[in-house]
Amino acid sequence: MSKQEIQEVRKHQIIKDDEIDLIALIKTIWEGRKTIYYSVGVxxxxxxxxxxxxxxxxxxxxxxxxSSEKMSNNLGGLGALAGMAGVNLSSMMGQSEGIPTEIYPQVINSYPFLNEFVHExxxxxxxxxxxxxxxxxxxDTIPTLGSQIVKYTIGLPWTLKDAILSSKDELEKDIIEYGVLNLSEEEIIALDVVFELLEVDxxxxxxxxxxxxxxxxxxxxAQYVQNAVKLLQDYVIEYKTQQVRExxxxxxxxxxxxxxxxxxxxxxxxxxxxAHRNIVSERMDPEFQRLNDVYDIASTVYKSLAQQLEQAKISVKEETPVFTVLEPAKVPFEKSSPNxxxxxxxxxxxxxxxxxxxxFGKILWNNIKKYFN
Incomplete structure (x- = not known):
């Protein structure tokens, strides 16, 4: 290695005796400033x-x-004391008002929810x-004229093959009842689109x-959000009131x-x-007594069911969760991306x-080349 090359290596030697030479570092960066400018510009x-x-x-x-969780009336003052101590007795005793908010993301990403959403x-x-x-x-998946021409010219063998296989599959589907969800390609694409759109925090x-x-x-x-919120509310209400509605x-x-x-x-x-109004012995008539008993029983059962019906209606109202929309969906005017x-x-x-x-890569590479040479 020549004397000039040795001096060049020492000139760019940033680490000397386990210490960083700041002057050498600054000189190296200053000499390569054009490279930084070009890199930043690109x-x-x-x-x-x-x-x-x-x-x-x-x-x-x-x-x-x-809606917040409600405490059972039987707890009395114990519920309030437990709340002050940070203990949620309502959730422990199964008195929650609806589906826990922690599983709302799973609710929105479930098939029933997504399937209903894609058909709105x-x-x-x-x-x-x-x-x-x-x-x-x-x-969007309807084939264009160009793709149709390619399909029935160059891709004719594969088109025939797919047609034969699809006809066999359809025949098997008609014969066999699988009892499970069998989604079409379009349905899968639509569900994937919604799955990627909706976010719940x-x-x-x-x-x-x-x-x-x-x-x-x-x-x-804004339409997507408004509809998703409505479906989420309906889903939670249906889940919570299922028993009382039944x-x-x-x-x-x-x-x-x-x-x-x-x-x-x-x-x-x-x-x-x-018909027997003028008959003196009407109350001694067995038929009259039988009809009277049947009428009394039917009247009692009917009145009891009428009361139960009104109570059941009240229970449905009581068990229906209430949602407060703090911030409704609005049409955005500024784009969110790209920023x-x-x-x-x-x-x-x-x-x-x-x-x-x-x-620094050039300096390292030059040093390696010079030392090996």
Whole structure:
């Protein structure tokens, strides 16, 4: 190694005797400043391309406050004392007002919820009339004329193969009942679209639930959030009131049956009584006594069911959870992404990091080459 090369190595030797030479470090960075400028410029240019060419996204959200848990009346003052001590006796004794907020994300990502959501109609900018997400996905998957030509020319062998296999599968589906969900390709695509759209954040401390959506249409984002909140409320209400609604349905069916029996027994009893009004021994008549007993029993059962029916209706009202929408869904006016400022800042940092890496990489590579030579 020549004397000049040795001096060059020492000149760029930043670490000397286990210490960092700041002067050598600054000189090395200053001499490679053009590399840093070029690197930062290239990264900023790429960042601007990303910022201006990426489709604009708009975010809409809504904040919910589910009804708080209610304490059983039998607890009395014990419930209040337990609440002051930080103990939730209502949840321990099964007296919660609805589905725990912690599982709201699982509720929204469940198949029943997503399947109902994809068939709700929304106003898309490309369509004059509101359509569902499923119909929108199906419209996007309709093959174009060019793809159809390719399908029946170059891809004809594969087209015939797929047709034969699909016909066999359809025949098997007609013969065999699997008893499980068998979704079509369009349904899977639609469910995936909704699955990626809806986001649910639950604040464990306050219990607030935030539902947000980010799409490329501001009006559509607000529609998605508003509909998701409504479906979530309906789902929680249906879950919480399922038992009392089943009890109401049962009582109502029995009430209708006993009402008919009561009216029939009443009609027979009073008709018989009117027909034998002038007979002195009417109260000694066994038929009269039988009709009277039947009427009394039917009347008692009917009145009891009427009371139970009203109580069941009240129970449904009492068990129905109440949601408070603290922040309703609004149509966003400013795009949420891409964020040009953040992209530029990250581009500058990335460009500087790459520039420094190139400078020190060159020095390390030159030193390795010189030492090996």
């Amino acid at each position: 990264c900023v240019f790429i960042g601007l391309l990303i910022a201006f060419l990426s489709p604009a996204k708009y975010t809409a959200s809504a904040t919910l406050l589910p 109609k929304f106003h898309f900018e490309d369509y004059a009339e509101p359509i569902s997400i499923y119909d929108y996905v199906v419209a 639950v604040d464990d401390k306050t219990g607030l639930v935030k539902v947000s959506v980010e799409v490329d249409e501001p009006l559509l984002a 009890n109401l349905k049962f009582v109502q069916e029995r009430y209708v049956e006993k009402k008919e029996e009561y009216e029939h027994a009443q009609m027979e009893y009073f008709n018989y009584k009117d 040009t400022k953040i992209i530029l800042v990250l581009s500058v940092f990335l460009g500087g990091f790459i520039g420094f890496g190139i400078i």
